[in-house]
Amino acid sequence: MVVRRTSSILGLGVVLFALAGALSQAQVETPDYHIAYSGSPDAVVIEYDVESAIKKIDDTPLMRIYGDGRVHVHRQPYREGAGDYEMHITEKQMADLRQPMHDNGAFSRDTRSGAQDLRASKAARANSERSGRAVLTERSDVEVTIIRVNLDAYQASTNSARQSRVQKEIRCVDLRNNADEHPQVTALTDLADVEGSLKAMAHDARLRAVGGAR
Numbered sequence: 001m002v003v004r005r006t007s008s009i010l011g012l013g014v015v016l017f018a019l020a021g022a023l024s025q026a027q028v029e030t031p032d033y034h035i036a037y038s039g040s041p042d043a044v045v046i047e048y049d050v051e052s053a054i055k056k057i058d059d060t061p062l063m064r065i066y067g068d069g070r071v072h073v074h075r076q077p078y079r080e081g082a083g084d085y086e087m088h089i090t091e092k093q094m095a096d097l098r099q100p101m102h103d104n105g106a107f108s109r110d111t112r113s114g115a116q117d118l119r120a121s122k123a124a125r126a127n128s129e130r131s132g133r134a135v136l137t138e139r140s141d142v143e144v145t146i147i148r149v150n151l152d153a154y155q156a157s158t159n160s161a162r163q164s165r166v167q168k169e170i171r172c173v174d175l176r177n178n179a180d181e182h183p184q185v186t187a188l189t190d191l192a193d194v195e196g197s198l199k200a201m202a203h204d205a206r207l208r209a210v211g212g213a214r
Contacts, residue, residue, distance in 0.1 A: 034155040043067040047148040048198040085207035104190035142174040
């Protein structure tokens with residue numbers, strides 16, 4: 001893998017930020033894919049959040065990962081260890097997070113196909129339940145997983161077109177449980193793996209409190 005940083009205030013012909021100085025851009029090229037994102041300390045590259053039946057006090061997401069490697073974690077006031085936490089990750093650590101997201105299609109997958117596959121799988125389970133071959137369960141404490149990515153450019157493979165200004169939001173209800181109950185829906189199982197990596201980072205032991213977290 002070759003990682004290089006170039007200075008420019010232009011990203012794919014579009015002015016991204018009006019800064020007095022040059023803006024750093026991270027570009028990653030491998031034999032399989034290409035990715036570019038702003039290296040600015042203010043540019044959010046990946047955002048991760050979880051919504052539940054408990055109403056959030058504010059709209060700040062659980063975790064944001066910025067172009068310079070800064071990780072900001074925000075725990076709602078009703079959560080244990082409420083407050084804000086930060087750490088910095090290296091380019092290698094960023095790559096370790098980015099690679100499974102590429103492998104599992106988080107940067108490019110059309111989530112509508114996954115939703116259709118899930119509906120079909122649930123319908124099949126319902127038919128099996130009526131035939132006495134399966135037991136359906138219902139949960140009232142479901143969570144909604146939200147993953148957002150912001151890239152300057154992305155090319156999933158050498159055979160695919162390069163996309164510019166990739167801004168994607170993925171929402172999935174009860175992701176982990178649905179993935180466990182419908183393992184044949186790879187869009188779900190892949191996304192659950194991605195969430196596992198993000199959730200682990202949101203609880204990383206290297207995080208340090210900022211702004212009076214408790």
